[in-house]
Amino acid sequence: MMWRTLGTLGIAFVLCAGCSGSDEPPPDGPPPPAQFSTIDAFTQSTVDLKGAGAVRYNGSLTAPAGDNVTLNVAVTKAGEASGELSVNGLPATVLVVDHTLYLKGGLDFWLKLSGVPDTTAPTVADRWVKAPGVLLGVDIERIFDTEQLPAMFGKPIGNADEPNVLKRTTVAGVEVMEVPTDTGMLFLSVNAPHGLVRFDLNRSGKTDPTKVRDLAFSVTDATSEMAAIYRDLADRTAELDGAYDPFTGVKQGTHRFENCGVKSCAIVVELTNTGKVPVRVAIKATWNAGGDEIGSCESRVGPLQPNQAGSATCTLASQEWVQFYRRAQSVAGQHPYGAEWTAMALITPPSPAALRALASSAETPVANPQGDQHVYLIRDKAGKSDKQLWKYGVATGKDWRKTADAQLKYCQSSIKTECVAEEIAATGDPAGAQALAGQLVGAYKGRTGACPPAQWVGCPR
Incomplete structure (x- = not known):
């Protein structure tokens, strides 16, 4: 409570520092825009970009493998990001928190994404997945780091220091001047403070997954939206409990059916954590009988320590199983049934508490x-x-x-x-x-x- 009081008094003092000494607005408002040097405006626009608490980027790039990636993301100064993307036209939701990339896309997205086996895609479809940047081909946090991004803009060339000779156009309703650089083109607002509105770059970064090309992005300061951005980040982070980590090894061993009766049947799968960190493991099984699907089940086990063996039990208790079992008991003959399953590591989810605290702040x-x-x-x-x-x-x-x-x-x-x-x-x-x-x-x-x-x-x- 004491800190809140001190903070309020401090701001009240500053707000009055420029007042005229009465309750009336001061007669001397802001000065009119001054003539500018384009080089100065270019330099200051990069300083302003670095000073933003959050920036929204909307555009496209070409990943190192040649994939076309579109992104509409809000990225904070600390590197958290959330928004939407597409890879070759297939959409997904994206989240970056604690310097880790998470994706959630449909079946087609995962089937077409290089590095994801077709057998894995149905399991991870429409679920959050921890993904290394190299899988997407784009390291969102590093590319849009405002401390590093200006270095990719290069240096102005030609007559860039003479604003009157620069070409002018309109981007997203904003009149801009085109500033050519040795890596592409920057579009700065004609009006003070001449902030960055868009950048088109031929290339970016020197190593995968930052070695992308053909970047074309609009830029919008989102600092005034930080409370909403951090709430969104916290909400999406809270969804990560149960997110898959398909790139941590889980070895599957033998399996058996247990306790199969009129109400339910269970499959038990032996597992070993072949990764280097403790993991929880999820098993998802789809059951069939007589050529028909009769339900599915999910189960979790762990955490399993590195090289530790264990087992996961997944129990089906669907009405279809009950009907199948009763029919098998009343009709003579063979009544085969079976299950197809996958076992996959789960992430250790980050806590959204710190993000919620930042939203409150x-x-x-x-x-x-x-x-x-x-x-x-x-x-x-x-x-x-x-x-x-x-x-x-x-x-x-x-x-x-x-x-x-x-x-x-x-x-x-x-x-x-x-x-x-x-x-x-x-x-x-x-x-x-x-x-x-x-x-x-x-x-x-x-x-x-x-x-x-x-x-x-x-x-x-």
Whole structure:
């Protein structure tokens, strides 16, 4: 409770720092957009991208094996991701949490995905599956890591420093200038703060599964959506209990039928964990009798330690079995029955608790002076009114000032005067820090009718 009070007082002070001293809005609103250097705008757009709490990417690429992959995903600064994808037109849901990729797709998706045996596909269809990045051919977390992605943009070429000679077009309703680079084309907004709207790259990365090509993605800052994004991540993570790990070895041994009577029948399968970590194992069996399917059953066992043997019992108790058994008892002759089964390792599911905590923090942030997430502002050195404010930002760690100070050159070239950076608050997690910054942006917008002139992060357009 004490921390909440301190956090509220700190933000209240900052929000009033640019006020006019009365209850009326200040007369000096944000300055008009300044002339810009395209090189500066290019550089600042990458800084803004790195500073976003979450970014949404929508587009396509070609994987190393030649597969066409489309992605519509929201990716957080920490690397979590959720959304939808397709591989050669076949759709799936995607989740990245704790640096691990999970996919959920239909039967056709798994049948056509290289590296998945046809016998495995029916079992994993429409279930969450832990998948190595090499299986998909795309490492989503690494490719869309905002610390690494700008390095893939290359360097502007030609007359890129002369904005008046750059071609202009419209992308998703936004007027943009085309900035050619030695790896492709960037599309920056014509209007301040000239944020990145789209990138088209010829290539990306040097090793599988980041060595993709023909990347064409629209880019949208999703920092203001972080509470909803973390709730979605938590909800999907909660679905992972029971997700399959088909790439951890489970050796199947002998099997036998047990306790087959009028109400039910069980199949017992001997198993050995041939992997290097403890695993739970799921068995799924489809039963048939007289040429007809009579039901299915599922069972779990474990965890089994590496090289440990065990057994799983799967019991069928369907009405079809009851009818088959009674008929077999009343009609002379042979009445064969059988089962087809698969045994597969289950993941140890991650906990959604931390993600839910981040969702709460994004909704009700609390300042913490000891935190390593720093909220800062950049302004004209001459004053602290709204007219002198340039942008708000968030940076991590004790070297946060390097992130802020690196932008002073662009600030000075934009407003033609000396700029300074100041810390406003700190907190313990990125969602809370971005939310605190978002409150400041919202208050500024309420007073002036617009975001600070260089505000890309947390300023929906």
